[in-house]
Amino acid sequence: MISAQVLSTTSLTLGWLAYLPLLLWAISRSSWIELCSDRRRQHLLFGAIFALFALWLVRRDFDTGVSYHFIGMTAVTLLLDWPLAIIAGFIAQLGLLSLGRQDWAALGINGLLIVGLPVLVTETCAILVERAQPRNLFIYIFSGFFAAALSALLCLTAALGLLWVDGLFAMPEWLTDFVGYLWLMMFPEAFINGMVISALVVFCPEWLETFNRTRYLQAPWKDDER
Numbered sequence: 001m002i003s004a005q006v007l008s009t010t011s012l013t014l015g016w017l018a019y020l021p022l023l024l025w026a027i028s029r030s031s032w033i034e035l036c037s038d039r040r041r042q043h044l045l046f047g048a049i050f051a052l053f054a055l056w057l058v059r060r061d062f063d064t065g066v067s068y069h070f071i072g073m074t075a076v077t078l079l080l081d082w083p084l085a086i087i088a089g090f091i092a093q094l095g096l097l098s099l100g101r102q103d104w105a106a107l108g109i110n111g112l113l114i115v116g117l118p119v120l121v122t123e124t125c126a127i128l129v130e131r132a133q134p135r136n137l138f139i140y141i142f143s144g145f146f147a148a149a150l151s152a153l154l155c156l157t158a159a160l161g162l163l164w165v166d167g168l169f170a171m172p173e174w175l176t177d178f179v180g181y182l183w184l185m186m187f188p189e190a191f192i193n194g195m196v197i198s199a200l201v202v203f204c205p206e207w208l209e210t211f212n213r214t215r216y217l218q219a220p221w222k223d224d225e226r
Helices: 009-029 032-037 039-057 073-080 082-098 107-132 137-166 173-203
Strands: 059-061 067-069
Touching: 009 082, 009 107, 009 137, 032 039, 039 067, 039 073, 039 082, 073 082, 073 107, 073 137, 073 173, 082 107, 107 137, 137 173
Parallel strands: none
Antiparallel strands: 059 067
16 A cells, blocks of 8 residues: 555546546446345445455555555455455545545555456456366366465556656665565465455355356266266
8 A cells, every 4th residue: 555645646646537437337337236135245245345444454554655465355356246346445445544544645546556456357367267167166266366466466566666657755775676575475465365265165155256156066977877
């Protein structure tokens, strides 16, 4: 997460101009009638919002104006599907804003980095897996691990690239060694999201909006008629 003090006015404005259409698109694509009539789905949405809010509160704030925390959007996207995931991420951001843990001006940029980008990566991986139509349950679970790790990698590199372009952030001298630290950030992100997805697949597969129970959990085929 990035504070407004290390971002230029142009970046802040462009961030809002890109984030607002994404929010409106997510709102228009959400099934509000189904959400209002399904109490279980409402509980999942509110639970995802609270989980993201709590996860983003556990973070390391640096004096330079940046913060590091886990993202968690991969599991939320696979749980709710992308429109509600974007809305859940936005509401969780508003919670941070109410506590003074985020800048209003930088909400657009941070929304694109920690909400929009992970949702895009996860949804792309989910579509590719669904097109392949695998019957192996572990492929779905591994796609969650992979999407979370890739999301962390892209978010970190995109944030560093943005800070480098704006030129208001003093880049650390150890930037050339940053590749080694990426693994320390990618693996925990993949582990947390993958663990949540694995638990949901085993205990509550009906909660996962993107999980095809008919294909993954069908009984093994046996040639008993021979």
